[in-house]
Amino acid sequence: xxxxxSPQAVILRExxxxxxxxxxxxxxxxxHWYRQKHGEAPVFxxxxxxxxxxxxxxxxxASFNEKKQQSSLYLTASQLSYSGTYFCxxxxxxxxxxxxxxxxxxxxxxx
Amino acid sequence: xxxxxxxxxxxxTQMGNDKSIKCEQNLGHDTMYWYxxxxxxxxxxxxxxxxxxxxxxxxxxxxxxxxxxxxAHLNLHINSLELGDSAVYFCASSQERRPRVFGAGxxxxxx
Numbered sequence: 517x518x519x520x521x522s523p524q525a526v527i528l529r530e531x532x533x534x535x536x537x538x539x540x541x542x543x544x545x546x547x548h549w550y551r552q553k554h555g556e557a558p559v560f561x562x563x564x565x566x567x568x569x570x571x572x573x574x575x576x577x578a579s580f581n582e583k584k585q586q587s588s589l590y591l592t593a594s595q596l597s598y599s600g601t602y603f604c605x606x607x608x609x610x611x612x613x614x615x616x617x618x619x620x621x622x623x624x625x626x627x
Numbered sequence: 628x629x630x631x632x633x634x635x636x637x638x639x640t641q642m643g644n645d646k647s648i649k650c651e652q653n654l655g656h657d658t659m660y661w662y663x664x665x666x667x668x669x670x671x672x673x674x675x676x677x678x679x680x681x682x683x684x685x686x687x688x689x690x691x692x693x694x695x696x697x698x699a700h701l702n703l704h705i706n707s708l709e710l711g712d713s714a715v716y717f718c719a720s721s722q723e724r725r726p727r728v729f730g731a732g733x734x735x736x737x738x
Contacts, residue, residue, distance in 0.1 A: 548726060557717060557729035558670070601668055607724060614683050615727065617670040 517542055519606045521618035528594050528625050536589040536621045538604030547580050547587040548605040548615060551598075558603060561589075566609065591623070599625045630654050633718050633730035640708060641738055648703045648733045650718030658682075659701040660727065661693060662717040670717070676701055705735075713737045 519540045526534050538547060546565045550558040564580035564587060575592045591598055601622050605615040631652045640646055652659060660683075661673040675683035676695040690706045701718060715734050719727040 546724065550727075552668075557731050558727075560726040560728070563726055603670060605727075614672060614675070616672065620668050620670075 517608070518616055519604055519618040521604055521621050523621060524619070525622040526624070528623070530596060530625055530627055531593050534591045534594060534623060536602050536623070538587045538589070538606070538618055540585040540606050540608070542585065543609045544582070544585050545607045545609045545611070547578075549578055549589050550603045550605065551600045552603065553600040594625045596625050596627065599623055628653060631718055631720055631728050631730040633733050635733060636731060638733055638735045639738065640736070642708055642710060644708050645704070645706045646708060646735070647705070648716055650701045650703070650730055652699055652720040652728070654720055654722075654728060656720035656722045656728070657698060658721050658723070659695065660719040661701065661703050662719060664715045664717060664732070666714070708737045710737050
């Protein structure tokens with residue numbers, strides 16, 4: 517079942533923060549986050565496993581609330597290079613390696 | 628060395644034709660996937676192979692047939708192409724449930 521992402525689109529100025537949310541109606545094994553720039557392939561950002569953890573690198577971090585089956589991606593002090601479409605992908609507990617993607621959040625960072 | 632390579636990058640063809648897309652990965656991963664991304668950017672899993680064995684077969688028309696001659700290759704053959712097949716097709720690979728590494732995509736246009 518497809519996870520629900522919000523917002524659908526967000527426009528920021530350089531240096532501003534953004535949060536992208538991803539929720540599922542099923543018990544999750546993991547949540548993946550990917551970024552896709554226009555005309556390119558999706559690129560892996562991070563994975564969060566069951567156990568409710570928070571991860572991050574540079575100024576992009578994510579959290580996973582296992583009880584609520586929700587994950588959030590945090591982009592702080594955004595840079596122009598952060599522009600793109602962000603997808604969360606969820607693996608349902610007990611599924612056979614099936615990663616189902618949300619509909620994506622289009623992030624635009626303006627100078 | 629490209630980790631996941633797809634050929635061709637662009638495919639323009641007439642309705643009713645048969646075409647194939649090839650994918651190869653040199654990462655030593657045990658699982659390979661085909662995803663379809665439509666004009667609304669929705670990334671949908673089509674097939675998944677683990678060690679040459681089909682493990683995910685989503686609701687895809689029978690006209691689409693994957694074939695995995697070995698662990699490093701996963702090809703997609705499409706018979707009797709229809710207008711609605713126009714999309715970007717991404718091949719991806721992973722080791723167990725780890726992050727997917729995507730190929731650059733094949734942009735298929737059916738006229």
